[in-house]
Amino acid sequence: MWNLIADVGGTNMRLAAVNAEGDILERARYDTKGTLNLEQACADFAAHRGSAPGRAVIAAAGVVRDGSVQLTNADQSFSERGIAVALGIERAKVLNDFEAAAWSLATVAEGDVTVLQGQAVFPREPCLIVGPGTGLGVGALVWANGEPCVIPGEGGHVALGPRTPEEVPIFEALRKEWPEIGMGPGLVVEAEAILSGTGLPYFYRAVAKSMDLTAPLGTGAEIFEAAKARLDTAAIRAVELFVQYLAGVAGDLGLVFAAKGGVFISGGVAAANPWIFDEAFVAAFNAGGRHTSWRQELPLHLYHQPNFGLIGARNYLTAR
Secondary structure: OOEEEEEEOOOEEEEEEEOOOOOEEEEEEEEOOOOOOHHHHHHHHHHHHOOOOOOEEEEEOEEEEOOEEEEOOOOOEEEHHHHHHHHOOOOOEEEEHHHHHHHHHHHOOHHHEEEEEOOOOOOOOOEEEEEEOOOEEEEEEEEEOOEEEEEEOOHHHOEEOOOOHHHHHHHHHHHHHOHHHEOOOOOOEEHHHOOOOOOHHHHHHHHHHHOOOOOOOOOHHHHHHHHHHOOOHHHHHHHHHHHHHHHHHHHHHHHHOOOOOEEEEOOHHHHHOHHHOOHHHHHHHOOOHHHHHHHHOOOEEEEOOOOHHHHHHHHHHHHO
16 A cells, blocks of 8 residues: 655656655656646556555645645646545545645655744744745645644735835836736735745846846846845845845734744745845844743744655655
């Protein structure tokens, strides 16, 4: 008896066979944009093993609706029903990638994190994971009677607005640059419009416009690189604000979930730019007014477990 777990992103589909205890027996990788879709890849993997799995849990980088998902960064969609049919099993489960990321926190270990605040101790208290990547992923894990339970959601789309008068022209320019991300008649935008690899170039151009500067950089990676090397004034300011806003959102959501099990920062942007998680980030995370001391009690970690999708799918499987 074996079960199938998978982590499906815009580039790779990573599949693995696990036993009842969750130990990985075999792995395989398929190209997300290759000749096989996910359902066909699952069937191919099972055929290679010579038997159908008992169950299947898939972590997918896209919004899951009624058991179906359209990948955010690839022209591919699939469903729980389609996966079950392809494998010849009764049922399958599809998790959003940050739902799976939250599930991975059930077995987080000291080697998975760089501690930014607190200690590498992981009590069975609520945990929050925030991940700026192509979008802004958010998930939470809580414990009920000693068992893990994940609360999925779209926390990356909470409202974000100017925090000082000097930031008002930036948000005015951003809303003109990208009207769809506006929330209501004022200046606030959805957080993902800034705190993501997709949103940062828009934000950078808005910062440059507010400073009467040119904006020659085209990608999030270029903006972070120029800011780190201090080569572009608008990039420096955009990344400085990115750090403040990300820390503030993480701290706000940490309060919402009373995340005394830890707030974990992950995602592609975080992995590529660990240098931004400095004393200024921690200070902005803790800037809570009357609740500053409460925020300071929340453990804060940079989470660098590259296999959180597979681990989360496995943890979901073993918990259900």
